[in-house]
Amino acid sequence: MKILVTGGAGFIGSEFVRQGIEKGLEIVVVDKITYAGDLKRLEKIQDKISFYKTDITNKEFLEHIFEKEKPDVVVHWAAESHVDRSILDATPFIDTNVKGTQILLDCAKKYKIQKFINIATDEVYGDLGEEGQFFEHTPLNPSSSYSVSKTSADMLGRAYLRTFDLPVITVRPSNNYGFWQYPEKLLPVVIIKALNNQKIPIYGQGLNIREWLYVSDCANGVFNIIEKAKIGEIYNIGSGQERRNIDVVKTVLKIMGKSEDLIEFVKDRLGHDFRYSLNFDKIQNELDWKPTVMFDEGMEKTVKWYLDNIDWVNNKMQILQDYWKKAY
DSSP: EEEEEETTTTTHHHHHHHHOOOOOOOOEEEEEEOTOOOGGGGGGGGGGSSSEETTTTTTHHHHHHHHHHHEEEEEEEEOOOOOHHHHHHOOOHHIIIIIIHHHHHHHHHHTTEEEEEEEEEGGOOOBBOHHHHBTSSOOOOOHHHHHHHHHHHHHHHHHHHHHHHEEEEEEEEOOESSTTTTTTEEEEEHHHHHHHTTOOETTSSOOEEEEEEEHHHHHHHHHHHHOOTTTTTTTEOOOOOOEEHHHHHHHHHHHHHHHHHGGGEEEEOOTTOOOOOOOOOHHHHHHHOOOOOOOOHHHHHHHHHHHTTTTHHHOOOOOOOOHHHHHH
């Protein structure tokens, strides 16, 4: 099996690629290498993959890749993914997540791929109060420019499935964390700022709730879907590990032996969703998948990785400092 992976130099995509190589699969990586993409994530396996640097909105070059590589499966991870950045400027999100997905679907249709795994997000459902869960049949109700763009990509896949009988399977994972995450997201920001004894900005009162899924579990879940799922299905990939943002921060500070005095509450994010919670009974019951890394273990592993790989983070600090000034 040959798999074309978009966004394969990104945080989650690179974990999927590394697992694919371990499984002995042929992997073709397509990545634009934006600020969040990094070939360092693939350094140990670079001689075992085919890599193309391009924007997924470049239809002519994408068609060249499909023509040359003739992939059996497409796994579409590529996306602009940071809500805060979508508030500052939504344009890149529409370009990559909507137009890029449409062009990729057209290529998949033209070259008759066997499966198209369309990676969405739990944020397509909108948000919840203290009670309830999102099921695969829950109506989509996105709140931010980011989640609207991902919902558009999600539904484009469903439209191509119906209109053209394209073999699409839709995947909606919860909030991923773990090794190699670009340090603009909550967890690496907390680790880096705590390490430097800097104030840690927390939106509102830190009461917003997310479901935390370890990145290796997410990638493994997608492999289960490729191997076992029927064309046209939708799968939530969750963990059941829900935590308030403030509790995540306190957990990290405890692991690092840092004071909670570093916490600084800042003005809340515009349109901030309160809670996400996925029901993932379907993937458990139909495909025999379940998460293996629970929250406390995953947090310990993640903090240790960042401390052991602080040089990688430090190389990105100038760009990060400029962004943090805008965001907080």
